[in-house]
Amino acid sequence: MAAPVNEEIQRLCYHNIRPVIFHGYVAPFILIYSAWLYTWTFAYGVDDYFEGGLIAFAIIALFQVLTSLFCLWSIDVRCALTCSKVSDPFKASWVKVVPTPNNGFTELVKLHLSKTDHGEELWFNFQKTKYIYDREEKKTFLQVSFPINESMQHYMDWKGYQDDNSLKEAEIKYGKNLMKMDIPQFVELFRERATAPFFVFQVFCVGLWCLDEYWYYSVFTLFMLIAFEATLVQQQLRNMAEIRKMGIRPYLIQVYRNKRWIKIMTDELVPGDIVSIVRSQEDRIVPCDMLLLRGPCIIDESMLTGESVPVMKEAVENIDLDHVLDIELDGKLHMLFGGTKVVQHTPPNKTAPGLKAADNGCIAYVLRHSFNTSQGKLLKTILFGVKRMTANTLETFFFIMFLLVFAIIAASYVWIKGTEDPDRNRYKLFLECTLILTSVVPPELPIELSLAVNTSLLALTKLYVYCTEPFRIPFAGKVDICCFDKTGTLTSDNLVVEGVTGLNGAEMVAATDVPIVTAQVMASCHSLVQLDDELVGDPLEKATLNAVEWTLTKADSVIPQKRGPQGLKIFHRFHFASALKRMSVICGYTPLGSQNTEYMGTVKGAPETLKHMFTNLPDDYDQVYLDMARRGARVLALGYKHLGALSHSEVREISREEVEHSLIFAGFVIISCPLKYDSKSSVKEIQNASHHVAMITGDNPLTACHVSKELKISGKCKILILTSPNSLANSWHWQSIDDEIILPAVPVDIRKSLIDKYDLCLTGEALIYLQAEHPKLLKTILPNTKIYARVAPKQKEIIITSLKSYGYTTLMCGDGTNDVGALKHAHVGVALLANAPERISDKRKKKEKLEGSSVDVETNKNDKLTTLNQRGAKGMSKAAKQRAVARGDNLAPAQKKIAAMLKEMEEEEKSQVVRLGDASVASPFTSKLSTVASVCNIIKQGRCTLVTTLQMFKILALNALILAYSQSVLYLDGIKFSDGQATMQGLLLAGCFLFISRSKPLKSLSKERPLPNIFNIYTILTVFLQFAIHFSSLVYLVQQALVFADRKVGEHIDLEAKFKPSILNTTVYIISMSLQVSTFAVNYRGEPFMESLWNNKPLLYSLMISGGAVACLASGLIPELADQFELVALPEDLRNKVLMTVAGDIMAAFVVDRICRFIFGRGKLRKS
DSSP: OOSOSSSSEEEEEEEEEOOGGGSTTTHHHHHHHHHHHHIIIIIIOTTTTHHHHHHHHHHHHHHHHHHHHHHHHOHHHHHHHHEEEESOGGGOSEEEEEEOTTSOOOEEEEOEEEEETTEEEEEEEETTEEEEEETTTTOEEEEOOOSOSOBHHHHHHOOOOOSHHHHHHHHHHHOOOOOOOOOOOHHHHHHHHHTSHHHHHHHHHHHHHHHTTOHHHHHHHHHHHHHHHHHHHHHHHHHHHHHHHTSOOOOEEEEEETTEEEEEEGGGOOTTOEEEEOOOTTOOBOOSEEEEEESOEEEEOHHHHOOOOOEEEOOGGGSOTTOBOOHHHHHHHHEEOTTOEEEEEOOOOTTSSSOOOTTOOEEEEEEEOGGGSHHHHHHHHHHHSSOOOOTTHHHHHHHHHHHHHHHHHHHHHHHHHHHTSTTSOHHHHHHHHHHHHHTTSOTTHHHHHHHHHHHHHHHHHHTTEEESOGGGHHHHTTOOEEEEOSBTTTBOSOOEEEEEEETTEEEEEOGGGSOHHHHHHHHHSSOOEEETTEEESOHHHHHHHHHTTEEEOTTSEEEESSSSSOOEEEEEEEEEETTTTEEEEEEEEOOTTOSSOEEEEEEEEOHHHHGGGBSSOOTTHHHHHHHHHHTTOEEEEEEEEEEEEOOHHHHHHOOHHHHTSSBEEEEEEEEEOOBOTTHHHHHHHHHHTTOEEEEEOSSOHHHHHHHHHHTTSOOSSOEEEEEOSBTTBSSOEEEETTSOOEEESSOSSHIIIIITTOEEEEEHHHHHHHHHHOHHHHHHHGGGEEEEESOOHHHHHHHHHHHHHTTOOEEEEEOSGGGHHHHHHSSEEEEEOTTOOSSOOSHHHHHHHHHHHHHHHHHHHHHHHHHHHHHTOTTOOHHHHHHHHHHTTTSOHHHHHHHHHHHHHHHHHHHTSOOTTSGGGGSSEEESSOSTHHHHHHHHHHHHHHHHHHHHHHHHHHHHHHHHHHHHHHHHTTOOOOHHHHHHHHHHHHHHHHHHHTOOBOSSOOSSBOOOSSOSHHHHHHHHHHHHHHHHHHHHHHHHHHHHHTOOTTOOOOTTSOOOOOHHHHHHHHHHHHHHHHHHHHHOOOTTTBOOTTTOHHHHHHHHHHHHHHHHHHHTSOHHHHHHTTOOOOOHHHHHHHHHHHHHHHHHHHHHHHHHHHHHOOBOOOOO
């Protein structure tokens, strides 16, 4: 199937599972085992080749286990080995679902066949969505179709499910309104981790060490592994539980079924139900997507859109009944989305026909439910979105392959040399070869990589940054392009009304000094609502109303705070529509001494839209508003018209077009959006640290360009915007803000004439044009664009995924849920919590101080209650006394104050809880401070973790190479370590790794970038040169020790003899311990990415102690210590040689590494 099935599914394959005997890991191996048994028994003979036969059996068994494990690791392998493919879905029992990129993993899903009234129905569930086979037309699986494209007549005439049969059919078709996240059991998750390739390999190694009689070391390592994996599983379960809390808890709702209103739980709703929607005190949220049929509502959609502005929703009863529902167009005004909150509802008109609910709620029709709603899709993004990134998985694999080459050489050497001696035990030899091969991958590798990441996690938590995908942290160290949302991220939400201009040229008039009609337009033309002593609505409209010093009442009247003009009553609103770019209001007042109401229409909107609606246009209209827009201010044109005296029916019937033509110009209101206090410094620090910076916003291009100039995101003299055909050019062209420069959309030499000379700005419209007409040009333009303006949420996602596909490491920082897609797809997504403070307050200290006082308050409360009850005060009932206590009337003023402060803090903390739909839920990083400085902290921590990870790989590579030599050549020389020595060495290694991972980043970002990956000239060169130095030292000292050990040439060495301390063993143990200390000291990176070795005290002390211990063992200063380590005293001559060689080795390795670092050790920013 070439074309994708839909947005989520790439292709489907149908399968049946074969009987177990015919599985790829059973049938072929039965034949192999038979061949092995026949060959061993009859061809070679069991007695002659006993060990060889067992080794062959072990190899076959190993391959069988690996084959069966591959079925767990890959669905494709599992289908190939255990299933037979069929083309007819009705003959299959399973379906392999391959999702589209960035939409989760391939799954093998069970097919179900159900009998319905319309015949047989074939279906399956994938990622919480039901797919049904369409026999008639498409001949493929399609998502369940919901009633979302009917005519308004259909919705208005629908009276819910009239009988139980139709309801049962709907329940079978759609399922219940459940949004549950299944949290697996601990055992299930642990089993998944315990069958992961790394874990299986490590357990295999532990088994081998046990066979080689390293019992302590094996048990110690196994315990560490299991404890580590169990901790990770616990963490995963905690994260899942957090996400699960975000689901909607069911509650009772009025629904019209079987011709009457009944109460049911919200999780029992099905599409097609008619429900009653009311505002509740318990902050209940809308349970699914609905169409508002009767009665208007005000809805808080912040949980979905990230916008804190409540939205007015209107019923469809007043629109054309032949109109067919279009969710994209009608959703904003007529739909209630699941996950949003009802702030206010107005019951339907009692005299109008249609259903009315007993609880006086608005009537709505359920369109979609469960995971098919807008909120459900958001949750699916979180659950099944981008594949989780792990710490350099592919690189780690190649790194291991690279080291394996050396291990194979060493193992081959041991086997060839070992088999030369006919008396040597082949089983022991094979075991040793296997051990050499496995020693390449240190068992502590995943633990060590995670240690560095976990340290960064803790450090970020202290900086109020929380991370849900820890393995993204190293990616923050490689970031090439940092993209920022503008509104609420770089600029604050506190809008400032500068005044009104355009009435007298470019002169700015303060909002309080404007003419009366301008004040009336500013005060009346808005969608604000007064709720419980709180003004609710768009921050821009709130700022405007406060600036003119008028007040809105609950009765939708606006009155001036100072004496002066008469107040106005708002009668009808034509809401703001992004397609129209304007809104209008019909309001009126009753003149003194008159009975009639004088009506007027007030309008505000984008200056270019209202321009043709004015009758008295000033000559400098365009110049005034464009100058202001270029300054970065938001400009709205104001207009009005007198409608005179009208009857109530005329007011109801008047059309929007009538109100919005022949307007009188009333000025431009200028609103500025100040930058956050640290935006400038943070952007500067990010740029100075060798990063590209871009801004992606839904705001208009002129405002975006001004903010980018202010923040110095755009540094060149001019910014060019890719503009559609207009009066300046009749085709797509690049146009400067001041209209002075016009260039064709596709210049001849794009680099010289465009990219190198100017900063570029792309709009959402321009992006669509380039994608369709010039995809190759887009590839060049996109990484060089500094500003993206007027882009839709989906386009933000496209920008990020395109940059990723071009090979850039991306960071996205945003605050609204319209950023969720981009945040999820970026390598590093940083969400700033909406309404969070910009600075860390002293709240915590205050709370701790108050903890004690609050206890006193509680005690006081209880004491007073007791006293009141004991006295039995006259004329006061028991209930009245309890009410007084509940109100806090019995508390002293100081305690009242403390109680109030505690309540306030509790509320503040409640508002900080991450809720479903907060951008943070779908973002790997969440900052609880609304400031861009958190991006700097994440990059610092990312660089520190990345450098720590790379230096760990260097250290592990050197250790593995030294180990490969010592386990091969030295093993054949009869040199081996005791169990105690091996355990001690392992502990020392683990300690040093722990302290290396504890490194802290420096306070400021450096201009120098770290190397982004393991495979680079510097790492490979330094590892080989250091290994050459260590190898020379080791060979030299072994030769010297052999001289003193007095071993005869050609003397037979018993490799199975019990361990005995000897001069040779002591020398090799001391040199290998000192080589490890040297490796850590030499390869520690330090500045400019992390604190230097002198400042990393734990690591410095552990190296000094280890180094001191090695020196003591070598010099024989403490004989008791040597006995503990099963070492013998070295002759003085040899001891001096050992100490001199160790010192020379450390010095040479240090010099070599620093020279390599100086020449090849600097990271470079990827050129755009």
